[in-house]
Amino acid sequence: MPQLDPSTFGTQLFWLGICFVALYLVMAFAVLPRIAGTLHARAAQLDDDLAEAEALREKAETALAAYEEALAEARSRALTLAQNMRAEVQAETDRQKAELDAKLAEQAQAAEAAMSKARDEAMLGLSDAAAAIVGDVMDAIGTAKADDAAVAKAVKTVAAE
């Protein structure tokens, strides 16, 4: 086995030392700091971008809240307006209806009064006529001199029955 030949150990160790130290120096001072810097810069950039996105999101949320508030206010105002309008219309209708009712009631009353007056008049005329007829009949029979006042009274009594 060539691996167990001690005469090659010296050169292998010597060159291993040189090569490994050279690699270590290149990595430690030229390569790794640069990569670390890049990774660090990228992480910082990502954090910045994320923070910015978060800020923008918050702004958008604020805007949305303001919009929703305005919308709710407008809606409630519209609702109030509609309610007021409805109440006004209702009041106007009620007022007109009441007016009409009053007018109609008045007219009905007047008509009723006129009617009862006409009936009273008619009734009065009727008993007069009956009294006259009764007087005429008694005259014609000729039994007794008709007393106008008594006849009228008797007719009235009969009519009342």
Next chain:
Amino acid sequence: MAGKSGAEGGAGIDPMHQFEVHPIIELPSIAGIDTSFTNSSLWMVLAVGLASLFMIFASRRTAIVPGRMQLMGEMAYSFIANMIKENVGTEGMKYFPFIFSLFMFILFCNMLGMLPYSFTVTSHLIVTFALAATVFLLITGVGFARHGIGFLKLFVPSGIPVFLLPLLVLIEVISYLTRPVSLSVRLFGNMMAGHTMLKIFGGFVVGLGSAGLVPLAIAPFALMVAFTGLELLIAGLQAYVFTILTCIYLNEAIHMDH
């Protein structure tokens, strides 16, 4: 065995030949250490060069929205960074460059080893042991730096009868000290076994093919294709295992929660 039969076919297939280290440029020894530039050194340099190029290219752009290369670099970064954060916590990020380099080094060595005619650096025990020992020393150092002498409490399990303590402390110390061995042998063994197996099946294919038995060579060839896929998986997985065990040991040294 298969290697020997392949070698008879003239192809010179020895499954262990691929692990031989031979110098490309002879260099003088410094303080008794042979510094020759070998094929092993070449593939180490290639792995480090490719890993560096890849990561440098991947980190060239620093756009907020990444391109393809940038994304791959960032994925590699996040993969290891998340591994440390999950297993160690944020205190572990101090050791991130080390652990990341460890992962990249092992991954690229393993992956380059999958190329034909390449050399797998991590198939040598001395290399994986050196890495594991570095991890072990670093983590032990971190443990003593954070907890001082109290770090030794790691070896004393709580809620144990006193007469059992000496035995258990001994076991704990041994298990702690064998960590670099298990860590290095796991990586080395996986790499070596996989490459040896691929070479043996390759030897079958070439041997049967050159003996004029091409239809018979299809079976080992199909197996080789399947094993190559498996080896690619293992190459990535072992880099991951080495790294995550490092994280787990580091967590223990930092938090001392056994």
